Amino acid sequence: MNKGALAPALRRRADSGVAEKDPAVARTRRVLLRNPFIWVAALTVAALFVRLLGIGDESLWLDEAYTLLFSQLPIDRVITVGGAHEEPPLYYLLVHALMRVYDSPIAPRLVSALAGTASVPVLYALGARLFSRSAGFVAAMLLTISPFHFWYSQDGRAYTLAGLFVLLSYLCIFAALDDRSTFLWTAYALCSALALYSEYTAAFYLMPQALLLFRARQSDGTRPMLAAWGGTALLYAPWLGMLIANVAKVAGNYWIPVPSPGVVAGTVLEVLGLSPSCPTTTPCIPMSVSLQVVSGHAVLAAVVAGGAVLALLTGAVFRQSLGYWVVWLWLLFPFATVLLLSPWRSLFLDRVFLDTIFPFCLLLGAAVTRPHWSRWLAVGTAVVLAGASLYNLHATYATDSNGDWKALMQDLQATYRPGQAIVYYPSPLYTLGHAYVPATWHPTLEEPIWLHQYVDISGREADFKGLNDVQLRAVELREAAAHRRQLWVVTDWYIGQWKLHYWLYQHGFHMVVHEWFGGDAYLELWDREGPWTWRNVALPDDRFGAGWSLQGGVHVANGVAVTHGASELSRRFAVRPNTVYSLRYQEQSHPFAWPDISVRVYSEAECSAAGGVDGANPLRTILPIDEEVFQQRFEGRWRSQPFGFVTPPDAACAVLRMQTQSGAGSWRGVSVVTPATQSDSASTVGTGSGG
Numbered sequence: 001m002n003k004g005a006l007a008p009a010l011r012r013r014a015d016s017g018v019a020e021k022d023p024a025v026a027r028t029r030r031v032l033l034r035n036p037f038i039w040v041a042a043l044t045v046a047a048l049f050v051r052l053l054g055i056g057d058e059s060l061w062l063d064e065a066y067t068l069l070f071s072q073l074p075i076d077r078v079i080t081v082g083g084a085h086e087e088p089p090l091y092y093l094l095v096h097a098l099m100r101v102y103d104s105p106i107a108p109r110l111v112s113a114l115a116g117t118a119s120v121p122v123l124y125a126l127g128a129r130l131f132s133r134s135a136g137f138v139a140a141m142l143l144t145i146s147p148f149h150f151w152y153s154q155d156g157r158a159y160t161l162a163g164l165f166v167l168l169s170y171l172c173i174f175a176a177l178d179d180r181s182t183f184l185w186t187a188y189a190l191c192s193a194l195a196l197y198s199e200y201t202a203a204f205y206l207m208p209q210a211l212l213l214f215r216a217r218q219s220d221g222t223r224p225m226l227a228a229w230g231g232t233a234l235l236y237a238p239w240l241g242m243l244i245a246n247v248a249k250v251a252g253n254y255w256i257p258v259p260s261p262g263v264v265a266g267t268v269l270e271v272l273g274l275s276p277s278c279p280t281t282t283p284c285i286p287m288s289v290s291l292q293v294v295s296g297h298a299v300l301a302a303v304v305a306g307g308a309v310l311a312l313l314t315g316a317v318f319r320q321s322l323g324y325w326v327v328w329l330w331l332l333f334p335f336a337t338v339l340l341l342s343p344w345r346s347l348f349l350d351r352v353f354l355d356t357i358f359p360f361c362l363l364l365g366a367a368v369t370r371p372h373w374s375r376w377l378a379v380g381t382a383v384v385l386a387g388a389s390l391y392n393l394h395a396t397y398a399t400d401s402n403g404d405w406k407a408l409m410q411d412l413q414a415t416y417r418p419g420q421a422i423v424y425y426p427s428p429l430y431t432l433g434h435a436y437v438p439a440t441w442h443p444t445l446e447e448p449i450w451l452h453q454y455v456d457i458s459g460r461e462a463d464f465k466g467l468n469d470v471q472l473r474a475v476e477l478r479e480a481a482a483h484r485r486q487l488w489v490v491t492d493w494y495i496g497q498w499k500l501h502y503w504l505y506q507h508g509f510h511m512v513v514h515e516w517f518g519g520d521a522y523l524e525l526w527d528r529e530g531p532w533t534w535r536n537v538a539l540p541d542d543r544f545g546a547g548w549s550l551q552g553g554v555h556v557a558n559g560v561a562v563t564h565g566a567s568e569l570s571r572r573f574a575v576r577p578n579t580v581y582s583l584r585y586q587e588q589s590h591p592f593a594w595p596d597i598s599v600r601v602y603s604e605a606e607c608s609a610a611g612g613v614d615g616a617n618p619l620r621t622i623l624p625i626d627e628e629v630f631q632q633r634f635e636g637r638w639r640s641q642p643f644g645f646v647t648p649p650d651a652a653c654a655v656l657r658m659q660t661q662s663g664a665g666s667w668r669g670v671s672v673v674t675p676a677t678q679s680d681s682a683s684t685v686g687t688g689s690g691g
Contacts, residue, residue, distance in 0.1 A: 039137060043120055043124070043137075043141060044120050048113070051113040051153040052113055055109050055113060059402045059404055059405040060405060061402045063157055064155070066428050067091070070085070070457075071095040072096070073457075075093070078096050085453075086249065088158075090194060105432075107156075112156060116163075116164075119160065119164050121140065122167045123140050123167060123358055123362070126139075126170055126358075127139040127361075130323045135366045138364070139358075139362045142361040142364065146389055146393075147277050147396045148277050150396065151396055162195050162198035162355070163355045166195045166355050169191040169206060173212060174212075177215055177221050180220075180224070182224070185224045189229070189231035189232045196232075197236070200246075201347065204333065204334040204338070207333060208333050212326060213225065215322050256346045258346045259342055265303070267348075269302050271357060272309065274305060276396045309364075324366070330358070334355070334356060335356065364378065401519065402518070402519045402521075403518045405433065409433045409437050411646040412437075412490065413441055419485075420445075420486045420488060421444065421447060421484050421486075422488045423488065424446065425490070425491045425500055426449060426491075429448075429490050429492060433490055447479055452464070452469050470499065481507060481509070486525060486527050487525075488524065488526075489522075489525075491522050504526050509526040510526065510528070510531070512526070512642070513581075514624070532584070536675060541670060541671040543559035548571045549569070551570075552564075552567030553566075554567050554569055559668055561658075563659070563666075564660070564663075565663075570656065570658075572612065573656070575653060577648065577650060577652075578649055580645075581654075582672070584640070584671050585668070585670040586640050587639060587667055588667075595667070596657075597643070597658045598621060598656075598657050599621070600621050601618055601620045601647055603619055603652055606652075619648050619651060620651075625641065625642050
């Protein structure tokens, strides 16, 4: 072995000898060195527990619906169709294989959870090889409790799988440079290719490895490294054509906005563990901070915290080995590249930066165990960030983020009647919805609304050849609405939603139910005759007589209630479980007023409790539709806004509230109706064609 090959090993021994002179570091090393595998195994079990706990509690969301849709295709179409839609096919293939033995909607999340868990021991091994076992253990511990990594370990997409292969790629290349093994170089090429087959943005994290050419030259490893890169290119070559097609497709239908300072700050805080991942928004773009000390000051907190941590890590890198610089570049290169590209083509979504967790944890672990005065500053930083991570990990567990598709589909199943049609917009919601209903449930007609770029999934390219999205949507809606009086819409408020609504209004339908189930989950019922024909009255239009509670500045005259300033009208009424209700009312707003209306549904226990429902938690809160056409308020004009809901299985009563906070608002003609019988509402139309 020449001197160049001996240099890394000698440097590690020298670092170890210096570290042992520090009593605190020596004690830490002795504890971990006695049973390092037991400690790592314990961390791995803890990571698995954290990532599996409550993994099925949250409903799926739209991107996970795509995962289910693509993964359930025949295996040849998983590659040619699933992989043709903006994501490589490896993750879909693994989910497809798992669902052959475990057919469950959470199967994609299990793949992500297992990949996220496996990243913990791999990160330890990489830290132990680059720095020390103590550094590897600290890095693995920080990853175990990272709320950012936890969030995507419970998301049925490929991000943690790609991260695992990126980690394995780094572990293999550093090991190969030390040991000069053909097996390790082959494993390195394979892991790099698998990372690219999992997620396209993995390329940002593999590029810093080019810096290791300087180290390869010292140990006669240049030729095997170049050969390994050639092997990766050869393995990925069959997919280059599809990659080019996907890039062109994304460029033609681009949606990611240029990041604002708040979005960048939120992502930085997420990586550091100072912000919970997606407690309020879907898809995951965190805009709120859980820790009160930084709440409302996200940008300032990100600049201060990120700058301080970066300065600390840069200090740890200074005058250190090339390995430090590679890891440091691994952390910063993706951020710098994506930010520089943003003005022309933004890729800035927080999930793009998931893999920065690994170099961040590695460098902080190295700083904690480094025999230098800055070690104590690093220890304090690690303790603070670990505490924040645990706090925000709890916040991520405790907060619902996705829409409750399970409840939505249960309500739809309970109230659907033969003869009605069901429209799913966009089409993957058909797959998502059927994950939460029995396989034996077969409605009369279900129509997924396919957009032009996705018609190959359904195999209907020939049927819709030459049609744009507007024409295609019209054809599919005509198929669903033909000769039908009522039509359900299951939607997540997708792009073009208002155009779907406009088509239904144009063709004689009236919205009678619009209910929000959290996140982006919405259930609607459209009726050609409208709620005016529904004869069964749950709350009569009694012109605000007995039974109404009036608070604040409320004046009633001639059946019209006028509210001034902070005021409220409320009325309690009985409801039946699993029943469709529609609210009929007219509202008029005056200058500087923004009247609000809502219905809160309660269980029998809450309705029967002493004092009624005051202070009780409702089963469900229903708000009017939030769409541009209905947001415009014309002062001095009466308007009627679509509003309806489906009661949950244990519903017993509801409270209707109409409020103003300022200005003045007027209300009249308020009543709540339901079909006389559920079968009445399911009748078809004998003459209508649906346009």
